Amino acid sequence: MEFIRKGYDFLFTHNWLATFYFNFKMLPFRQAVKLPFDFYYGVRFKNLSGKIVISAKGGIRRGMIKIGAQGSDMFSKTDVVIDLRGKLVIAESVTIGLGTLVRVEKSGKIVIGNGVAIGAKSVLFCEDSIIIGDNTITSWDCQIMDTDTHSIKDTDSLKVYERSKPVVIGERCWIGNHVLINKGTVLPDDVIVAACSLCNKNYTPIIEPFSIIGGVPAKLISENKRMLGDKL
Numbered sequence: 001m002e003f004i005r006k007g008y009d010f011l012f013t014h015n016w017l018a019t020f021y022f023n024f025k026m027l028p029f030r031q032a033v034k035l036p037f038d039f040y041y042g043v044r045f046k047n048l049s050g051k052i053v054i055s056a057k058g059g060i061r062r063g064m065i066k067i068g069a070q071g072s073d074m075f076s077k078t079d080v081v082i083d084l085r086g087k088l089v090i091a092e093s094v095t096i097g098l099g100t101l102v103r104v105e106k107s108g109k110i111v112i113g114n115g116v117a118i119g120a121k122s123v124l125f126c127e128d129s130i131i132i133g134d135n136t137i138t139s140w141d142c143q144i145m146d147t148d149t150h151s152i153k154d155t156d157s158l159k160v161y162e163r164s165k166p167v168v169i170g171e172r173c174w175i176g177n178h179v180l181i182n183k184g185t186v187l188p189d190d191v192i193v194a195a196c197s198l199c200n201k202n203y204t205p206i207i208e209p210f211s212i213i214g215g216v217p218a219k220l221i222s223e224n225k226r227m228l229g230d231k232l
């Protein structure tokens with residue numbers, strides 16, 4: 001039975017066309033032949049003019065970056081959208097859930113650490129810089145944006161405010177479902193963000209690692225807590 005299931009997965013859940021196309025288009029040949037990026041179900045490549053660097057310390061392995069697979073038994077199979085005009089630096093054992101948009105503008109750089117999991121139907125939108133630390137997981141329907149995408153002007157002083165500010169998420173954080181992480185958010189390591197929260201500032205002067213924050217905007221809920229998980 002296990003053999004049949006594995007065979008079925010191999011043939012019908014992988015998107016082989018996308019897997020071959022993406023690896024050979026985006027990576028040097030010696031990396032591409034190992035097919036480190038593994039695509040599942042639907043994917044739309046909106047723009048692939050950007051650059052990818054694989055930062056895996058353990059070397060390049062087949063299928064070490066899984067795109068579109070996670071949560072497939074919970075969610076309808078919506079396409080992943082990759083719109084990569086800037087830079088993506090990505091480590092190993094990374095999962096990006098189905099239906100997720102990864103958009104990196106020409107000026108932008110996303111750095112995704114080792115063991116990071118991005119939940120289904122999420123948005124990563126980068127104009128400046130987004131860093132996600134090792135072993136951080138985000139649940140489904142999260143949005144991480146380092147930009148407002150529109151600028152705001154003060155009608156008295158005529159000052160135009162910065163529309164983008166770097167986002168840094170520490171290691172081993174757990175971001176609950178439907179969380180919005182807006183520009184300028186900095187989270188220390190080992191922080192839990194409760195579901196449906198809005199993060200919008202540098203939290204490092206305000207909270208310690210092993211804190212739970214939550215609400216709109218997110219505030220300290222509890223201290224000395226950590227998520228239990230396979231890697232934690």
Ligand SMILES: CC(C)(COP(=O)(O)OP(=O)(O)OC[C@H]1O[C@@H](n2cnc3c(N)ncnc32)[C@H](O)[C@@H]1OP(=O)(O)O)[C@@H](O)C(=O)NCCC(=O)NCCS
Nearest residue numbers: 138139175176177192193194195196197212214215216221
């Ligand atoms: C973070 C979380 C796990 C904390 O759960 P918990 O420790 O049981 O916390 P409680 O529900 O007892 O809440 C503790 C306090 O935080 C508040 N709180 C909890 N979640 C909150 C939220 N999303 N926004 C604002 N406040 C929140 C509660 O109101 C409570 O405050 P009170 O004591 O003044 O009443 C939980 O809130 C959560 O977000 N769970 C969903 C996680 C998820 O998305 N999982 C998907 C799979 S990856």
